[in-house]
Amino acid sequence: MTWPNLTDAQRRMLIDSEPDDRTGTEGCGVELRTGADYAVAKALERRKLGHREGPGGSLPGMYWSNAMGLAVRAALKSRHGRATRYTMPDGRSFIVTGRYYLASCDRCGWVGSSEECGTDSGFDDSDVYCPRCESPGADYGSEANTASEEVIEP
Numbered sequence: 001m002t003w004p005n006l007t008d009a010q011r012r013m014l015i016d017s018e019p020d021d022r023t024g025t026e027g028c029g030v031e032l033r034t035g036a037d038y039a040v041a042k043a044l045e046r047r048k049l050g051h052r053e054g055p056g057g058s059l060p061g062m063y064w065s066n067a068m069g070l071a072v073r074a075a076l077k078s079r080h081g082r083a084t085r086y087t088m089p090d091g092r093s094f095i096v097t098g099r100y101y102l103a104s105c106d107r108c109g110w111v112g113s114s115e116e117c118g119t120d121s122g123f124d125d126s127d128v129y130c131p132r133c134e135s136p137g138a139d140y141g142s143e144a145n146t147a148s149e150e151v152i153e154p
């Protein structure tokens with residue numbers, strides 16, 4: 001599964017706010033250049049993952065992750081770099097990389113990485129559509145649930 005309810009833009013900003021290289025705790029500031037950046041920073045602040053300042057005078061606004069934001073960042077980083085092999089009871093296997101997971105469609109039988117699925121909006125993963133027949137619910141397809149899971153690259 002993906003980290004719940006974070007958009008790609010929110011994940012990116014969390015990744016950008018890396019731990020401070022001296023203290024290792026507070027996140028480094030991320031410069032907010034556009035209105036969209038501010039919206040993302042505000043959303044992260046609402047989720048209590050960090051805080052936002054500015055803009056003040058000629059200085060741009062900044063976003064910093066707090067301890068919780070850094071913990072979520074570490075979890076996201078570990079998902080980004082890994083690959084998982086899913087093996088079905090009938091022997092078919094699927095490699096899924098990064099933060100994606102094995103999805104399947106109960107209507108047409110499609111099985112594959114959730115990376116190939118569309119979602120109902122650009123902003124969250126609340127519904128996951130089958131790339132073959134466009135049925136919703138590919139994120140909880142019964143066939144994917146029968147696969148065994150093995151992390152092949154940490």
Ligand SMILES: [Zn+2]
Nearest residue numbers: 105108130133
């Ligand atoms: Zn389908």
